[in-house]
Every structure is written in C-alpha cells, then in structure tokens.
Amino acid sequence: MFDVIVVGGGPAGATAAEDLARSGHRVALLDRAGRIKPCGGxxxxxxxxxxxxxxxxxxxxxxxxxxxxxxxxxxxxxxxxxxxxxxxREHFDAFLRARARRSGARLFSGTFRRITRDAAGPQVVYRDKASGEERRVAARLVIGADGARSLVARAEVPGGDRIPxxxxxxxxxxxxxxxxxxxxxxxxxxxxxxxxxxxxxxxxxxxxxxxxxxxxxxxxxxxxxxxxxxxxxxxxxxxxxxxxxxxxxxLQPLARWDNGRDVVLAGDAAGVVAPSSGEGIYYAMVGGRVAATAAAACLASGRVRDLRLARRLFMREHKTVFRVLGSMQRAYYRSDERRERFVSLCHDVDVQSLTFEAYMNKKLVGARPLAHLKIGLKNLAHLTRLVPSGYT
Structure with missing residues (x-):
C-alpha cells in the first residue's frame, strides 16, 4: 500500500513523485517506458x-x-x-524520474489500464512492460499525469474527455x-x-x-x-x-482537476500548456508540484476537498498569463495576414523587452505602465488595420 500512485513519468509526474517522496510519503511512479514527447525543449x-x-x-x-x-x-x-x-526530453525526463527514485519513489514500468476500488481505496491496474501481465498497485490517492489524452482524466474527472x-x-x-x-x-x-x-x-x-x-x-x-x-x-x-x-x-486548463474523491491531475492531463507559445515543461513541473501539495494536504487532513488546492494554487499565479496568451492566440493565429501583423509588432523594443521579462520570470511585468500602454495601443492599431501590415 502506497500513499500516492503517480501515473505518468514526464516532468509533471516525476516532479510530483519527487516532492512527495522527499516529504516522507510512500510513492509509486508508473511510467510507460520508451515514450518521448515531441517538444522544442x-x-x-x-x-x-x-x-x-x-x-x-x-x-x-x-x-x-x-x-x-x-x-x-x-x-x-x-x-x-x-x-x-x-x-x-529523451534524457531530461529520464533524469527527473531517476531523481524521484533517489528521493524514495518506487518506479514501475508499464501501461496504465484502469482504476479499481475496494474498501481500502483505489488500485491502479497496469500492464507490466517486462512480463506483459496485468498487475495492480494500491494507494490512498492517485495523481494522473499521463498526458493530453489522459486515460485517468477521461475516466475520473468531469470534462477530462473534452480537452482541446x-x-x-x-x-x-x-x-x-x-x-x-x-x-x-x-x-x-x-x-x-x-x-x-x-x-x-x-x-x-x-x-x-x-x-x-x-x-x-x-x-x-x-x-x-x-x-x-x-x-x-x-x-x-x-x-x-x-x-x-x-x-x-x-490548449486550455480543465475547469476541474480532481474527482472529489481520490484522484487529482497534473501537467498535460490538466491542460496546463501555455496558449500562443505552446510552452509546457515549466507549467507541467509547477502542475506536478501543486498536485503533490494538494495530495499531501489531503493525506494529512483526510479532507478530499483539499485536492482542489492543486488547481487553485496554479491559477492564483498563472491564470492571468494564460488569459493574455489565449487572447493573443485567438487574435493573431487565425490568418497569415494577422500573423504578418504580429511579427511586425514584435519589432517594437518594448514588446521584446516585456515579452522576455515575462517569459523568463513567468510573471506579467507591471513596473513599466507607459510601455504597457504603448504596446496596447499598437496592438489595437494592428488588429483594426489602422497601420499597414509590415509597419511597427
């Protein structure tokens, strides 16, 4: 019997497993060996x-x-x-899994099948990679970190089967x-x-x-x-x-990340990839960390509502960034004429500076209000075609 089973050994799952193991919890990490996600890195x-x-x-x-x-x-x-x-990602994900194992997590290699339950709690059923046999691991909680088309999310969390x-x-x-x-x-x-x-x-x-x-x-x-x-x-x-x-x-975080019982999602399974940029590694690892925090709180208190902390903590810091990037994608990605205007806008030194300050530090920069105003006006001018395409 483990405290937590983490399904998926990418950046989100490996981070959740490491954090929980470091804090003294009994953790199982189930990973489908050999899978490498396409990623700019x-x-x-x-x-x-x-x-x-x-x-x-x-x-x-x-x-x-x-x-x-x-x-x-x-x-x-x-x-x-x-x-x-x-x-x-071939080497980075393996490094994160190895670090989780060194912290005390136990690794299992196989393919997730389903979750069953008995009086003691949930059991993750998986196909063992080495033997091909179906096996199961029991725990008090499950963290689903098994990707954008997460089987855990589809089976357990409302809306998990409808993520764009x-x-x-x-x-x-x-x-x-x-x-x-x-x-x-x-x-x-x-x-x-x-x-x-x-x-x-x-x-x-x-x-x-x-x-x-x-x-x-x-x-x-x-x-x-x-x-x-x-x-x-x-x-x-x-x-x-x-x-x-x-x-x-x-492309969009799920409205709910837990099943109100014994499952919470992390990473791509929860939809936490930044719109517009497609950036996912940082947000996946943050998602793994907040899922671990929520699971630890639930284990300590016995309150299943503490699983909601994962989404709440993530959105408290990143909701505004996701909203702004989503608006940018909807505004500029729909046609080549709009993309041309977007690249023209990127000539602006204030756009360049604020964009990379926000990217590097993962916060919208509020210390330069005049620069924000200038960018907003230029953005409006490009979207309403007040300036010709190709001009900044």
Missing part, C-alpha cells in the same frame, strides 16, 4: 532555479529568438541578461554547422500558414542535434509533409533524421 531561468536543474542537463543556451512571418520577414529578439536553456489540443510533430536531426539560416544559439519560430494554418513551426537547437517541428488543430493537415517543407525552407533537408515523434498538446 525550452526551459526558462525560473524553471532552472525553482527545480534545481544542473548544467549538464542543458544541451544548448539560447540568446536570440527569431520570429519569421508568412512573407519571410525576420525579427531577431535578443534575450538580454541571460539565456533560455534547452533540454532533450494541437497535434504536434517534430523530427530530431543532426544539427548542421552554423550558417545564415541556422544558428546554434538561436530559436526560430515560423508563423506561416503553409507550415501551420493555425499555430507555428519551430527550429530549436539542441547542441549536437536540433528539433524541427510544427503543430495544428486543423484536421487533415499533413504534419510530416509540413515538417519536411519547414526543413527545406530552413536549409535542413539534408540533415540526418535521428528520431520522429508526435503527440497532442493541450
């Missing part, structure tokens, strides 16, 4: 500091972000006073030498309907390799062909492909 300084990520996990340090419009307009945004770290998502696909390739089109210290974000009609494509350096991919909500988009087109446009067609991965990325 960017992590901001706040994540590195808050979650004590060692330097050897960083495969690259990014000092510039380049926005590319549908017409090929390029805007380079320097990352002042720091860098964005890059990780390779973008289908993402990327290819990890051998990184080329630095050139006019590729810079190992720069992330390229491509806003072009020929690559993605409603999201974006990316070229993110990973040291000796690079992640090239895109995402879309539109049914019928050929993700592999779009990625091939992006590679061609970026001069990367000849680079050797190391692996290919695809998975859904959620």
């Amino acid at each position: 960017a992590i901001p300084p706040r994540l590195i500091a808050d979650f004590d990520i060692p330097d050897d996990q960083l495969v690259a340090r990014i000092t510039t972000a380049r926005m590319i419009s549908p017409t090929g307009r390029r805007v380079d945004i320097p990352i002042e006073n720091g860098f964005v770290g890059m990780v390779d 998502y973008v289908m993402a696909y990327h290819e990890i390739i051998d990184a080329p030498a630095a050139s006019g089109q590729y810079d190992p210290r720069r992330c390229d974000v491509v806003y072009d309907g020929r690559i993605s009609p409603d999201f974006y494509g990316w070229v993110f350096p990973h040291g000796a390799s690079a992640s090239v991919g895109m995402g879309s909500m539109v049914q019928g988009v050929d993700l592999k062909q779009a990625t091939a087109d992006l590679r061609a446009a970026s001069g990367l067609s000849a680079c050797r492909t190391l692996r290919r991965e695809g998975a859904p990325i959620p």
Whole structure:
C-alpha cells in the first residue's frame, strides 16, 4: 500500500513523485517506458532555479529568438541578461524520474489500464512492460499525469474527455554547422500558414542535434509533409533524421482537476500548456508540484476537498498569463495576414523587452505602465488595420 500512485513519468509526474517522496510519503511512479514527447525543449531561468536543474542537463543556451512571418520577414529578439536553456526530453525526463527514485519513489514500468476500488481505496491496474501481465498497485490517492489524452482524466474527472489540443510533430536531426539560416544559439519560430494554418513551426537547437517541428488543430493537415517543407525552407533537408515523434498538446486548463474523491491531475492531463507559445515543461513541473501539495494536504487532513488546492494554487499565479496568451492566440493565429501583423509588432523594443521579462520570470511585468500602454495601443492599431501590415 502506497500513499500516492503517480501515473505518468514526464516532468509533471516525476516532479510530483519527487516532492512527495522527499516529504516522507510512500510513492509509486508508473511510467510507460520508451515514450518521448515531441517538444522544442525550452526551459526558462525560473524553471532552472525553482527545480534545481544542473548544467549538464542543458544541451544548448539560447540568446536570440527569431520570429519569421508568412512573407519571410525576420525579427531577431535578443534575450538580454541571460539565456533560455534547452533540454532533450529523451534524457531530461529520464533524469527527473531517476531523481524521484533517489528521493524514495518506487518506479514501475508499464501501461496504465484502469482504476479499481475496494474498501481500502483505489488500485491502479497496469500492464507490466517486462512480463506483459496485468498487475495492480494500491494507494490512498492517485495523481494522473499521463498526458493530453489522459486515460485517468477521461475516466475520473468531469470534462477530462473534452480537452482541446494541437497535434504536434517534430523530427530530431543532426544539427548542421552554423550558417545564415541556422544558428546554434538561436530559436526560430515560423508563423506561416503553409507550415501551420493555425499555430507555428519551430527550429530549436539542441547542441549536437536540433528539433524541427510544427503543430495544428486543423484536421487533415499533413504534419510530416509540413515538417519536411519547414526543413527545406530552413536549409535542413539534408540533415540526418535521428528520431520522429508526435503527440497532442493541450490548449486550455480543465475547469476541474480532481474527482472529489481520490484522484487529482497534473501537467498535460490538466491542460496546463501555455496558449500562443505552446510552452509546457515549466507549467507541467509547477502542475506536478501543486498536485503533490494538494495530495499531501489531503493525506494529512483526510479532507478530499483539499485536492482542489492543486488547481487553485496554479491559477492564483498563472491564470492571468494564460488569459493574455489565449487572447493573443485567438487574435493573431487565425490568418497569415494577422500573423504578418504580429511579427511586425514584435519589432517594437518594448514588446521584446516585456515579452522576455515575462517569459523568463513567468510573471506579467507591471513596473513599466507607459510601455504597457504603448504596446496596447499598437496592438489595437494592428488588429483594426489602422497601420499597414509590415509597419511597427
């Protein structure tokens, strides 16, 4: 009998398991071994500091972000006073699971099937990877951290079967030498309907390799062909492909993260990926931490309502950021003409400065009200077409 079973060993699940184990709880971590999520791999300084990520996990340090419009307009945004770290999820997720195990969590390798219950509490039924046999693990609580199409969420939490998502696909390739089109210290974000009609494509350096991919909500988009087109446009067609991965990325936090009984969600299962940017690693790890906090509170008090703390704590700090980013995505991602205006807006030094201050520190910056007003007026002018596309 464990105190908590965590289903899913990605950043959210591994963080929840580590936090609970460090605080003295008996923790089981069930992971489907071999799964690697498609991900650009960017992590901001706040994540590195808050979650004590060692330097050897960083495969690259990014000092510039380049926005590319549908017409090929390029805007380079320097990352002042720091860098964005890059990780390779194949190794980063394994590092987080190993750290949870060293903290006292017990790892199980297998595929989640269902949750059953008896008088003692819930039992997670899973297919063991080594034997292929169906087994079960008993605990007092379950944390579902099993991704955007979470089986735990679908079975246990109201609304868990209706989360909207973008289908993402990327290819990890051998990184080329630095050139006019590729810079190992720069992330390229491509806003072009020929690559993605409603999201974006990316070229993110990973040291000796690079992640090239895109995402879309539109049914019928050929993700592999779009990625091939992006590679061609970026001069990367000849680079050797190391692996290919695809998975859904959620676009909206669920209205509820617990079942009012013995289950609470974390990470993609709860829908905590930032709109507009698609950033998920930081928010997944925060989601794992607040799920662990809620589970520990419930175990200590015996009150199932304490499971609600997970969503409440997360939204207290990040609700406004998610609302602003969601509005940005709805305003600018719907057409190439709007994307062109968005990239034009990114020329503004105040937009650049405030955007990266917010990204690096995960807070909306309120210390420069005149800059906010200026950005708001420019944003309105672009959306109402008071300025021609291509002007800042």
